[in-house]
Amino acid sequence: MSMREKKRNITLAERADRHRLYELSVQYAASEIEFVDQTFRRLRGRKARRLREDFCGTANICCEWLRQRKGNRAVGVDIDREVLQWGIENNLSRLSREQRGRVSLLREDVLKVKGAPPDIVSAMNFSYWLFKERTQLRRYFKRVHASLADDGFFFLDAYGGYDAYKEIVEEREIEGEAFTYIWEQAHYNPIDGNLLCHIHFAFDDGSRLEKAFSYDWRLWNLTEIRELLREEGFPGSPPTGRGGTRTGSRTAALNRRWWRTRMPDGSVTSARKNSPEGVFHNRPAWCAINAVLADNSSEQLHL
Numbered sequence: 653m654s655m656r657e658k659k660r661n662i663t664l665a666e667r668a669d670r671h672r673l674y675e676l677s678v679q680y681a682a683s684e685i686e687f688v689d690q691t692f693r694r695l696r697g698r699k700a701r702r703l704r705e706d707f708c709g710t711a712n713i714c715c716e717w718l719r720q721r722k723g724n725r726a727v728g729v730d731i732d733r734e735v736l737q738w739g740i741e742n743n744l745s746r747l748s749r750e751q752r753g754r755v756s757l758l759r760e761d762v763l764k765v766k767g768a769p770p771d772i773v774s775a776m777n778f779s780y781w782l783f784k785e786r787t788q789l790r791r792y793f794k795r796v797h798a799s800l801a802d803d804g805f806f807f808l809d810a811y812g813g814y815d816a817y818k819e820i821v822e823e824r825e826i827e828g829e830a831f832t833y834i835w836e837q838a839h840y841n842p843i844d845g846n847l848l849c850h851i852h853f854a855f856d857d858g859s860r861l862e863k864a865f866s867y868d869w870r871l872w873n874l875t876e877i878r879e880l881l882r883e884e885g886f887p888g889s890p891p892t893g894r895g896g897t898r899t900g901s902r903t904a905a906l907n908r909r910w911w912r913t914r915m916p917d918g919s920v921t922s923a924r925k926n927s928p929e930g931v932f933h934n935r936p937a938w939c940a941i942n943a944v945l946a947d948n949s950s951e952q953l954h955l
Contacts, residue, residue, distance in 0.1 A: 663859035677833035700771035707779030711739035781869035
């Protein structure tokens with residue numbers, strides 16, 4: 653290497669850690685955990701203790717669950733050794749010794765994982781969309797249903813709206829950081845529903861981190877998800893709630909008597925009774941957190 657090359661300024665993109673950028677741009681761990689915890693407590697009348705995070709990646713959600721209160725236990729499941737190791741070195745390392753004793757990270761297939769029945773299974777950031785065939789996704793839902801505690805909850809998100817089918821690029825500056833998050837829907841095949849997406853990052857010094865993450869998914873709609881969940885034992889009803897953007901509001905459509913909506917600023921809106929059942933008005937883009945029960949009790953949730 654020449655002296656000139658040695659003296660070359662290292663760009664922000666070259667210094668960047670893609671997993672840290674992802675957590676800063678995409679995940680709202682504290683807000684997400686607060687939402688699922690409050691939802692469980694409200695409908696079950698007790699505090700959830702055991703959470704399993706499927707497709708856990710860096711295990712950020714697991715770590716936040718442990719911080720929520722003493723006695724909480726978490727299991728993170730992912731098949732990617734590299735991202736699990738990053739989570740151990742960068743997230744679990746920031747926990748206390750006592751907290752680390754309450755978390756397990758498993759490099760396993762979510763279709764095969766076993767363990768103590770969790771109160772909550774979380775499958776966020778559309779990661780289950782990697783199952784492209786109906787039989788695959790149905791098998792996953794069956795495994796989740798069988799693994800949950802008798803009064804457990806399954807939380808999974810989805811996005812849609814008529815922009816979901818377009819080849820588009822969306823940019824969002826990250827407040828307080830020297831980079832811009834870029835979401836690209838590169839290709840959608842209307843025949844089989846295959847969707848190819850990328851995440852890029854652009855930095856204030858003009859450098860870019862291209863295709864930091866790529867996703868080869870099937871774009872599942874709420875009707876398909878609801879039908880598959882119902883076939884595998886989860887109660888199902890038409891969706892209700894409120895929509896937003898992929899980087900905006902997230903909605904859990906709950907039971908016949910009320911719904912709750914988590915907004916980007918952390919506020920929660922709710923309505924009791926008389927809220928339209930089975931109505932979810934379409935818009936260019938929306939992102940929803942869906943909560944479904946493991947049993948067939950009277951507290952059925954609307955997906």
